[in-house]
Amino acid sequence: MLDQSPSAYRGRIVLIGLLFVFGIIIWYIGRAWLQKNDDPATPVDATETVDTSLANVRFLTAKEVLARISRQENLILLDVRTRNEFDVEHIVDSLSVPVTTLATYSPPAGALLIIITGPDIPNQTIKGIDTLFKERQYTFAFLQGGLTEWNEAGGSTISTGDPESLLDYSKVIFVNLDEIEVAFNAAVNPRFLDVRSKELFEKEHLPEAINIPLNELEKRRSEIPRGTSLFVYGANDYESYQGGVRLFDLNFFGTRVIKDGLIGWKEKGLPLITPETKNVPPQKKDDSQ
Incomplete structure (x- = not known):
């Protein structure tokens, strides 16, 4: 039978209390571990690998580029995505120069090149463009966030006209x-x-x-x-x-x-202008008559 003496009862109370405290400690440790792994702002351990390949690459936000455009600065918007991606949607007045043809591209002197990339472009490709343009002493920067940030900032784009959109x-x-x-x-x-x-x-x-x-x-x-x-x-x-x-x-x-x-x-047999014929264009009706 279960010991009902006062000393045994106190022992059980102490044991339950210790288990409760131990459970709280485990809960706090677990929560701290989850927050560390879920929070992108948590510093990475020094032993972990950190991608610093773009640390020296210059980026401008969409708002910064739009401000420069409003000041009528000498900018060239250079879209290095594929031609198909460009045709689907691109920034108004941007130029399509796919990354595969960049080696033969020569911009006018004195212009600031704003390079527009897609969301799937590898960091290594961005680094390669950065190295190439620095070697050629171009003045340039990459558009941060691509078309997504550009649209969010209210920048103008033009689309091909998708009938299913x-x-x-x-x-x-x-x-x-x-x-x-x-x-x-x-x-x-x-x-x-x-x-x-x-x-x-x-x-x-x-x-x-x-x-x-x-x-x-x-x-x-x-x-x-x-x-x-x-x-x-x-x-x-x-x-x-x-x-x-x-x-x-x-x-x-x-x-x-x-x-x-x-x-x-x-x-419908409506009038047409051809080299051989001249037709009277539609006239607006005069409501005063």
Whole structure:
């Protein structure tokens, strides 16, 4: 039977107390160990390996680069990702110079190069670019955080126009060909913008349309008249859609995209300008008459 004497009872109390204190000590030790391993700010033990390969590489934050742009400093935004990555989305006015072609790149004198990399680029590649540009005595810095930090800082980017992207789709206002006359007449200073190639434009185009090919919209955006209501079209729905997305990214808001593009326009038998014919462009209705 269990000893019920006072001395035995006191012994059990002491034992329980010791076990309780021991449990608390173990709990505190375990919690401290977990915090050390979970907290990235915890100093690493001197025996552990620390990656210091980028310690001497210069980085600028997106806000710092945007401030330099606002001061109109001589900057060149150099995107060293692959051409496919560049086409999907890139910073407005940046240059595509994939890392595989950097050895042949020669920047203008006096410019500060801002190097844009992707999230998956190895540190060794960054170190290699850093070494190459230092050997050539270029003035340069890497964009810290890449496109992610750039977007978070409010920097402008332009995308190719992914038809499966909800974000890109939200940038576009479609207008059906059945509605085009009403929409055109109701718009303020309406203009057609043809984003097909120059060769296709010269063969046939909509009345009074201006032509800036899709892949030239970014660098030739100053040619697009401000204060106009743009109706953009391409050879087909996809090209028209891409034009609308890119114009939105270039701050041409409210652009209408003509659904079905030039193909649908021709199927409807609507007027076209060709080398052999001259058609009267759509006229705005005069409400005073």
